[in-house]
Amino acid sequence: MRFYTLLVLLLMAGGVTMQAQEFQRIVSLRDPLFLDTTSVVFHEIYDFWQRYEYAYFLDYGKISDPNYKPTNYDFWTDFEKEDYGNPNSIIQCNLLPFYTYEEYFMGVAKRNDTLYELQTAFFDDFPSPKQLLGIFTIPLIRTSDGFKLVNKLTINKSYFCKKQIGWITYYYPSTYAFDEAAANTAVSRLTTFAEEFGVEGMEPVEYYLFDNKTEMFHYFGIDGSCYDFYSAETVVPYGNSKIGKNKICYTKGGEGKIHEFIHLMLKSVSNGQRFSWFEEGVCCYFGEHVLQTKEWHFDKLKAFLNDNPQIDLSVDLIQAYMDADGKYTHDSTQSVIKYKRPYSDVNSNYSYDIQMVICEMLYKKGGMDLVKRMLFETKRNEDEYEMIEILLGVKREEVNGVIREYLREKY
Ligand SMILES: [Zn+2]
Numbered sequence: 001m002r003f004y005t006l007l008v009l010l011l012m013a014g015g016v017t018m019q020a021q022e023f024q025r026i027v028s029l030r031d032p033l034f035l036d037t038t039s040v041v042f043h044e045i046y047d048f049w050q051r052y053e054y055a056y057f058l059d060y061g062k063i064s065d066p067n068y069k070p071t072n073y074d075f076w077t078d079f080e081k082e083d084y085g086n087p088n089s090i091i092q093c094n095l096l097p098f099y100t101y102e103e104y105f106m107g108v109a110k111r112n113d114t115l116y117e118l119q120t121a122f123f124d125d126f127p128s129p130k131q132l133l134g135i136f137t138i139p140l141i142r143t144s145d146g147f148k149l150v151n152k153l154t155i156n157k158s159y160f161c162k163k164q165i166g167w168i169t170y171y172y173p174s175t176y177a178f179d180e181a182a183a184n185t186a187v188s189r190l191t192t193f194a195e196e197f198g199v200e201g202m203e204p205v206e207y208y209l210f211d212n213k214t215e216m217f218h219y220f221g222i223d224g225s226c227y228d229f230y231s232a233e234t235v236v237p238y239g240n241s242k243i244g245k246n247k248i249c250y251t252k253g254g255e256g257k258i259h260e261f262i263h264l265m266l267k268s269v270s271n272g273q274r275f276s277w278f279e280e281g282v283c284c285y286f287g288e289h290v291l292q293t294k295e296w297h298f299d300k301l302k303a304f305l306n307d308n309p310q311i312d313l314s315v316d317l318i319q320a321y322m323d324a325d326g327k328y329t330h331d332s333t334q335s336v337i338k339y340k341r342p343y344s345d346v347n348s349n350y351s352y353d354i355q356m357v358i359c360e361m362l363y364k365k366g367g368m369d370l371v372k373r374m375l376f377e378t379k380r381n382e383d384e385y386e387m388i389e390i391l392l393g394v395k396r397e398e399v400n401g402v403i404r405e406y407l408r409e410k411y
Helices: 006-019 040-059 071-075 078-084 152-157 180-197 213-220 259-269 278-287 294-307 350-377 381-392 396-410
Strands: 027-029 102-110 115-124 131-143 146-149 161-165 168-172 205-210 222-225 247-251 319-322
Touching (some): 180 259, 213 247, 294 350
């Protein structure tokens, strides 16, 4: 998954701060002039939604305990729990934790005898007032056990074209031009990677493809998102492997790329371990990043580091503060808003690319074994320098010079 913007990080940071507070919410309803608030069903669904958000609030913070069973899951149909593992995944990876934000509940629409949809929007006043975070359309079905939530993607899935290659089923709208040759090549590259890494047997994977993010979000039931409408200069590619159990989504061209697959493979062998930021280096190095080759990324990283001599990779490999002029700094007193954010600009996430350089250095020195040691033995991002010294023999104070020199010589 790629974090494009400062905005996203700030929103997440803002949400986490609010998390510690009481469950005090600002919810407004659309004016009754435009909404049938006399409807009993409307109130049933509106109350149901409020109870769901409260359950989600109570669950949050306990989800890291593997023995804890989140109570909000019971607001979803059984088949969604079965299919997604965490049925909130799609909403969650687009806005977390959504219930902490100011909400504008737009209404409920009846679709047939059992199917309803609610639509609601979330706002935040950070970093500037009235930021629209997202508009969500969420289906509900009436069951003998009351209303239950369903992912919009589950309903849309039956309309998609389907193509099976190996253990992967590709789903895409009929307007999408699926590149079967590219998918076949990707599957054989993936098989080679799995063999070299020592992954045995893959569970079935659902791979969803769309022409662009707007189309993808529409099929997810997200009719407006702070992750969308980002660049007037480039077609922004996007992929994510956290939309549910063994599910991947990607924008146009994703069938030829294996970055998100490698995330799933690593998860399957992780035994529940949360990897450090280095995981992105592995996925980018062996599976590309945002449709571009590693050479393309290394070229851009070299230029970025040359333009920013003040970045000291011996201080931090992943992120830094940003000062009033938009320059990265390691000194928080220079920062306008004192949040650390990954080295990035409109085109690239350089913090991923830096991890990719480290991955290449390890791979060239000691093959996949050294890459695996870095992945499995680095428990936290902070331990990366120690592991670099153990595995590459480069001391922390030398890391900045070594990475810059490596790029100068090789790319
Ligand atoms: Zn990734």
